[in-house]
Amino acid sequence: MGFLSHQECDHLIALARDKLEKSMVADNDPDKSIMGEVRTSSSMFLTRNKIKLFLELSVGLPLGPSFQKILHYENGEKYGPHFDYFHDKTNQQLGGHRISTVLM
Template sequence: MEKSMVADNDSGKSVMSQVRTSSGTFLAKHEDEIVSAIEKRVAAWTFLPEENAESIQVLRYEIGQKYDAHFDYFHDKNNLKRGGHRIATVLMYLTDVKKGGETVFPNAEGGHLQYKDETWSDCARSGLAVKPKKGDVLLFFSLHVNATTDTSSLHGSCPVIEGEKWSATKWIHVRSFDNPPDVRTDAPCSDDNELCAKWATIGECYKNPTYMVGTKDTLGFCRKSCGLCDA
């Protein structure tokens, strides 16, 4: 485990900061059967391709450690070159925490309506919050459906007060994170994900046209299943 880092808003480089005090490590994609199974389940659950996701990051928070409120989308241009913005975050809780360690969304609607008893930390009272519970998974999106950044996705990990917090994070991008951005130039009319046919049958060609069909500037990833190929 190494000290966690953050992306510098100007350069995009990873730097150490007191904003984030946890430690963590990345698990290589498909490094074993368990990791592969998790990645496939995440893709099926989110309806987002495996290739758009970063490797799983396992994080450890000891007493007092936290991650101040931040956005998962980028503020620099360098990180956007590989897959574009992070559109979704899948946060897997690996342990229970006696007190603290909540995931809090200060800008989210309804935070003031959420009942919180004495078991919640003061940090968690600053917005809509989720307690870490072993086996639970939290999914949230950082972009609106029109691909603009969503400021209500501001979130943080509250300091651990009692116990220890372990979690695993999967960040998913708008485009492929695994392949260079120019690999789809002049691409043939085809499906680029094995789940395209399934997605098409449940209406994703119309619900999610930017990804499935494409725009005037970019090709979609499921053009064949959406009926755009010549007979």
């Protein structure tokens, strides 16, 4: 058993399955996201309260404001090398920088 149980992983996958769309990447304009060749996955956002509550109960730790996205990669899809660091105030006000990622 890992960070999340098989049942918890299955639950998150089921929540996301019918809502996946082409993933976007940050643009130079902090208020805008664009499609880019560097990222070929699909993703979706769950409501913050729903996923935060589920994961906080699962792992017993409070989660930051940005933990709300589920990504799906098919064989051959990728998110190429990039920097996840933003200097602008908009991204800082939205919770700042990601400090962890959960793979399942």
